[in-house]
Amino acid sequence: MPKIVNHEERREQLAEAVWRIIRREGLEGVSVRSVAEEAGMSLGSLRHYFDSQSALLAFSMQLVAERIKKRIQSLPQDGDPRENIEALIGQIVPLDEDRLAESQIWIAFSTFALTEPELRPLSREIHDSLRDVFRNIFETLAQSQLLKPGLDTELEAKRFHALVDGLLVHGVIASEVVLAEEIAGIVARHLDSLLVP
Amino acid sequence: MPKIVNHEERREQLAEAVWRIIRREGLEGVSVRSVAEEAGMSLGSLRHYFDSQSALLAFSMQLVAERIKKRIQSLPQDGDPRENIEALIGQIVPLDEDRLAESQIWIAFSTFALTEPELRPLSREIHDSLRDVFRNIFETLAQSQLLKPGLDTELEAKRFHALVDGLLVHGVIASEVVLAEEIAGIVARHLDSLLVP
DNA sequence: TGCTTAGCAATACAAATGTATCAAAAAAAA
DNA sequence: TTTTTTTTGATACATTTGTATTGCTAAGCA
Secondary structure, three states: OOOOOOHHHHHHHHHHHHHHHHHHHOHHHOOHHHHHHHHOOOHHHHHHHOOOHHHHHHHHHHHHHHHHHHHHHOOOOOOOHHHHHHHHHHHHOOOOHHHHHHHHHHHHHHHHHOOOOOOHHHHHHHHHHHHHHHHHHHHHHHHOOOEOOOOOHHHHHHHHHHHHHHHHHHHHHOOOOOOHHHHHHHHHHHHHHHEOO | OOOOOOHHHHHHHHHHHHHHHHHHHOHHHOOHHHHHHHOOOOHHHHHHHOOOHHHHHHHHHHHHHHHHHHHHHOOOOOOOHHHHHHHHHHOOOOOOHHHHHHHHHHHHHHHHHOOOOOOHHHHHHHHHHHHHHHHHHHHHHHHOOOEOOOOOHHHHHHHHHHHHHHHHHHHHHOOOOOOHHHHHHHHHHHHHHHEOO
């Protein structure tokens, strides 16, 4: 057997190189050559781990989605419901540098996926699963009588989901201006308007 | 003097060709050749109207921004304040096919501008001017005593702005699923929660 | 009628790109 | 040590890309 190389690890290294290029130059800057150089390996090496550029992009997109998903799933579910929700949102919205990086990468991939049949299903799947998360939140809140009476849970879930994604976009577009506290404050205000005191 | 050709009109034709390609194939599909073909003219012709590809892209982005801006400015300001606001939002959010097209194009350009120093200022300018629109709305509402008491107008402006941009993104990502009435309903619900009855 | 010049089309060219091929290198297994 | 096989690097190639050049066309002006 030849040199022992952790196949999956190498693939993740390449995906992370893709991410760095996306942040620096956008998806237009991602070529097989630029990625290989960024990852410090040769073109032939990259080709050994990914049969095509689109396979590399699909994997890179999938990986960032998985990382976010895992981080969300590993959140402690103690604390009161409201704290749980704010912790969850804090994993989505760009409150710190890491989250900002992820948001930039995710926006780039999502936009790209709009016209790439190969990536679009994945993009939609992530979007839908996040929508379901919001649905669950509100159904649980309603059952626990924590929601103000008379609210349409389905509509409120969609409204909150849109607000959170809007904050994510604004955090990326105006990252020097939109402060983390601002985002947190808006989320807090929204929850105040929905939950019983 | 040679053949009389409306210079500006030709440039707009080319910009519209760019838009069609963006909708169909994304910004990656926009090359000087594909645009020339889409517009039904030769490469040399295109070059005659735009010195470079980035000039073409900058103009195309500027033009879509101007068209939206003009449409917003030409809105009748009669009707009660709430109707004015809903009419304004209706010009931003993808409630019909034309608005959906504009949203798709705008998202593509905004994402592209994140890493293109030449386009970024324009993107920020549009973002900021829309932010000011929301600010004005809420300041006017507050002065007219139409806002529920105790609201932070600055924060509410940002919250509404984020919600609207989030709805725009969701309308584009899930255009087959997110219905126009849904979007309108969410906006209406949000205004209900802010305005005095 | 001829002249001037904006508009246009064709061609060229270097650079970058995705993909393919192939042989060398390296390390485990025999 | 020899064999085997994954890993790696180099090179090649056809396409596509942005840009530049050059000459032709056509329409208004003298």
